[in-house]
Amino acid sequence: DRVDNIVSGYDFFDRYEKTDQALDHRSHAHGTACAGLIAAVGNNDIGVTGVTWHCKVMPLRTGGWRADGTQVWTTQADRATAFRWTADKGADVLNNSWTWGASPSPVFHSAIVDVTREGGIGRAGKGCVVLFCAGNDSGPLPYPNRYPEVIAIGAADHNDHRAWYSNHGPELDLVAPSSWHKTDQEWVSTKGSGALWT
Numbered sequence: 356d357r358v359d360n361i362v363s364g365y366d367f368f369d370r371y372e373k374t375d376q377a378l379d380h381r382s383h384a385h386g387t388a389c390a391g392l393i394a395a396v397g398n399n400d401i402g403v404t405g406v407t408w409h410c411k412v413m414p415l416r417t418g419g420w421r422a423d424g425t426q427v428w429t430t431q432a433d434r435a436t437a438f439r440w441t442a443d444k445g446a447d448v449l450n451n452s453w454t455w456g457a458s459p460s461p462v463f464h465s466a467i468v469d470v471t472r473e474g475g476i477g478r479a480g481k482g483c484v485v486l487f488c489a490g491n492d493s494g495p496l497p498y499p500n501r502y503p504e505v506i507a508i509g510a511a512d513h514n515d516h517r518a519w520y521s522n523h524g525p526e527l528d529l530v531a532p533s534s535w536h537k538t539d540q541e542w543v544s545t546k547g548s549g550a551l552w553t
Contacts, residue, residue, distance in 0.1 A: 356402035357387075357412065360394040364414035367429050367437045385452055386414060393450070413446050418453060428455075435466035438485075442470035442477040449483055454490040454497040454522075464502055471504040489522040496524040 390405075390412045397404035417437050418428040429437070441449060449470065467485055470477040477483030487500050489509035500507035500522075507526050510518035510533035517523060518533055 356395040356399070357390050357405075359396055360405075360408070360411050361390070362411045362413050364416075365437070365440065366416045367433055368416045368419050368427075386416070389450065389452060390414065413441060413444065415441055431460040431463045435463045438463075438466040438470055439476060442475075442483050447478050447483060449485045451486060452488045454487060454500060456497050457495075459498055459501070463499065467499065467502055467504050489527060491520045492522055493520050494522055496522050496526050500524075501526050 391403060393405050394408055394410050394412045395403050395405040397408040415437055417434050418426065420426050428434075438449065469475050470483045471485055473482050474480050475482055484506065485504060486506045486508055489500060489507055490497050491510075496507055499505050501524075506528045509523060509527050509530040510521035511530040512518045513532070517530060521530070521533070
């Protein structure tokens, strides 16, 4: 349902992560689910329909999980390179479902500035739109959400209230549906009503 809308991306993580420890590839499904919500082809009697099913998705990977449950990331410099690479390859919107915490990173922030500023490398000089999830710690917004160039997106539940787990703060720009906020029993009895299918 997404195959016609995928363009070549790059796996910065596998290039970086050179260990003998196996990776848990089941944990990589989050980006696939997001791609479906965004760009699953519509009106084709297959699966679901993305909110903008004519757009293209350029997959990029900068982190992952090892089979033992530890999370590993590329360096901030590698992530900065990934952002510049993506903008240079023609991406207009950079959608990110990761954060890192309370400390700023000048190296990574410089890449955000490079791809968002007018006259920079994003969208033929118009600047890319950069979106980041707020994170799921029910606390203050982490970086990179605090940078003014970033659109920080929190989670709302099925009643249009902030989801209990979503981070929050003055830098939060908008919230979007994410959680049906029901028990496992309600999930079964309602057949997933209120959830985002992808």
